[in-house]
Structure formats: C-alpha cells, structure tokens
Amino acid sequence: MTHNERTRSPRRSAAAYRMLRLDRAEQALDYLFRSMPIGHRVLKGLLMGIQAVLASLTAYGIGLLLHTHQAFWAAITAIAVTQLNYTDTRTSSRDQCIGAALGAVAGLLGLYLDVGQIYSYVAAVFLVIVVCWMLNAGASARLGAITATIILLVPSTGPAWQLAFVRVGEVALGTACALTVSWLTARVQARFIDQQTREEDA
Template sequence: MEPGLSVVRQLAVGSPGRWQGILRALLTTAAALIAYVPTQTLGLQEGFWAAITAIAVTQGEWRLTRTTARDQLLGAAIGGLVALAMVLAVGRHLWSYGLAVGVAAVCCALVRLPAAGRLSGITATIVLLVPSGIYSAGDIAFWRVSEVAWGVIVAVSLVWIVERFREWVGGGRGTLR
C-alpha cells in the first residue's frame, strides 16, 4: 500500500485520536465556508447564520447530524412563525417577546421536539429583538429560516458525502467518531 493511501485510509475508516479530530475540524470548516460564501448570491441577508448553523449541525455521524439538523430547522421555523404572529398581533414589546419564546418552546414540546424549543427561542429573539431597520418581521423571519435551512443543507450534504466515502474506503465503517 502506498504511504499516502495509508493516511487517507486512516482518516477515512476511523483511526484513533488526532486523525479523527483533524477530519472533524476539516469537515466543520468546510461546512462553515460552503454555507457562508454563496449567501449573498442566494439573497440571504445575514449569511453568518448559515455558517453558524452548519457548524452546529455538523456532527461525527450521519444519525446525529440528521437529528441536529431537524431540530435546528424545525426550531427556527416554529420560532419564526410564532414571533411573526406575535408581531402582527400585538407588536414588539418585552412581554410579547417573552410570550413568543415560551409559546415557541411549548409548540416544539407538543410536537415532541423539545430540543428544537431552545432553537425556536433563538429565532423568536432575532425576529422580536434585533433592530429591523427597513425590514419587516416577516422578512426577518423568512431570512432567518432560509439561512438556517441553507446551513442545514450544507452540513447534512457534507456529512452524508463523507460517510459514503468512508464506507467505500473502509468497507462499511462510516462514522466519524
């Protein structure tokens, strides 16, 4: 076996310690950059949310990545919808903000996604508390959910590709433990 191929195989099939840490760092970095770079072209206003989401979603294995992605995306969508409804119904106030965070978390719990509740509160906070300037609450909610969705798509796609590669090289062992 060629020396270079040995390193690739070690990275791909789960060698201990530092190689796995290096691979995860490279994967997370790639996800962040790929999520951030095209955001202006995609029309997203605050592309850093896509990068942050990609970093948060990128996990060491497909199952965890998929679960985290679901929680991020549904949490953002629920938080955005609840916050938008609150702004349209009663406006932006401290009490409406608090109510929106609580209602969004309860909605997530009711659909059996309690981890998404924390994330719904983040989106509700962005919609209700971040100064909007010339943009409506609807615009802010839409962009936030779109940015999260883009970050999720990038992270899930990269982890899926890396796992398929690892299975191909390593004979079925696909996780990045």
C-alpha cells in the first residue's frame, strides 16, 4: 500500500462515519416529529398549508401577469420549496435555483448533442447529477435532472433556449414568493412569541 493510499483510507472512513451519523440524526428527527402530539402536528400542518397556498397563489398570479405560458411551474416551485421555517425554506430555495440553472444548461447541451433524443436525455440527466455532486450540491441533483427532463422531453413550440430561460425564471419567481411568505410568517411568529413572553412576565 502506497503512502497516498494509506492517507486516503482514513479520510474515506471518516467520511463514511459522518454519513452514517447524518443518516441516524435524520431518522431521530423524523421520529421526534412523528411522536409530537396531534395538536402540535395539526398546528404545524395548518401553518405549512397557509404558507404553501399564499406562496403558490402569489407566484401563479405574478406569472400570469408576466404572461408566462406555464405559470403553474412557478406555483409548483413555491410549494416545493416551502418549509416550516425560513432557514429551511431558504436552503430549499437555493437548492432549487442551483438545480434549475444547471439542469437548463445540461438540457441545452443535450439538445445540441444531436445524437438522438433518448441518448441526449440520458447524457444530460447523468451530467447534471454528476456535476451537482461535484459542486457539493447533491440536494440540487434531482431538481437539475427534472429541469433537464422538462427541456428535453416536454414538447415546445418556441426555441429551446427560450424554454430553458423561462423555466429558470419561473423557478426564481416561485422561490422568491416562497421566501417572502416564509420571511413574513417568521416575523409574525416572532412578534406573537415576544408578545406572549411580555404578557407572562407582566
């Protein structure tokens, strides 16, 4: 075994151990959420539903005003990235935007490969997933693959670059609406908690 192989081995072991710990932490968090009392789960569901509806309706309405032909993608994106708290929504929005941008590039490259639709599709999806993981953006890989799929497989009357540009714009619109609603919700929650604390102290 060479010196390089010996130094790589502990690094791989440490990375595998971190992945195992992360997996266990996710399972523990999932168990905690599932073991919450029904009242808490209902409240969180109501809050999540309100945020998702407000964000998606706002995104869809703005999309219609901007005359995008498929404004429903903005609404779908808003629902997809909406989380219970602002920090998680921001992280999800970032992943969505990165995935959409890389997926659009991969989709356009696939179109210009000119090796047949299926081969171009396979190459584009494979490429965007690998690139996302190389850039340490694994959470964006699925979203990038979905965007590439839309560009390559969904019938379109306009030029390919226009479809890619509009798709990224719709994702940006959806994430912006979700972030705005989530931020406002967080401010309202913080003010409500602060008011309750003052009443208890008084």
